[in-house]
Amino acid sequence: MRPIIFAVAALALSACDTPSQHQAAGCAQSATHNVMWSRSGEPDTLTTWSDGPTCKQAAVVLVARNAQGDPLWTFASTHYDMTVGGAAPPDADNVTQEQMQSFLASWANVSLRSTADLPAWSENMSRPGEGVETLAYESALDREAYETLRGRGLPIICYAAAAAAVQCLAIEPGTRAPILIAAYGS
Numbered sequence: 001m002r003p004i005i006f007a008v009a010a011l012a013l014s015a016c017d018t019p020s021q022h023q024a025a026g027c028a029q030s031a032t033h034n035v036m037w038s039r040s041g042e043p044d045t046l047t048t049w050s051d052g053p054t055c056k057q058a059a060v061v062l063v064a065r066n067a068q069g070d071p072l073w074t075f076a077s078t079h080y081d082m083t084v085g086g087a088a089p090p091d092a093d094n095v096t097q098e099q100m101q102s103f104l105a106s107w108a109n110v111s112l113r114s115t116a117d118l119p120a121w122s123e124n125m126s127r128p129g130e131g132v133e134t135l136a137y138e139s140a141l142d143r144e145a146y147e148t149l150r151g152r153g154l155p156i157i158c159y160a161a162a163a164a165a166v167q168c169l170a171i172e173p174g175t176r177a178p179i180l181i182a183a184y185g186s
Contacts, residue, residue, distance in 0.1 A: 038176070048107045054095070055097060062075045112156070
């Protein structure tokens, strides 16, 4: 009786589509990059990965984790939106494994900047850098909060959020949590 139970269990397990079985046949890749961002002396890790039946159909994800491995920020999109923009049409070009790996490595390789590098938001402007910067900057913060954080010269990381858009994150000093301080694009 035991051999039959083990055989049935093995057959049932082999029929399951586990994530590792699905990923091996599709486009499961990743890249990592360390950056000193959330705490001095403790490197954070940015990991990007893809998952999909093909690289053309892959979702792509960026995760920032602190030195202890706790997630600080996540962002998800599609390869097509990140490289071309919008939803992929049925006749979109295929994406090779090599192209995806190159994209993920580049996306994970963010650089550390400072909030002081962001454009000023004067009282007479409706948004940061209005009329001065060639890129269109936006912030979900009000002008006073934006200028306070900008004036503190806090470390920020900026990552691609679409084909022609970037989002910048700072660590809010009071909560020690990431905050989206600015976004910009052409």
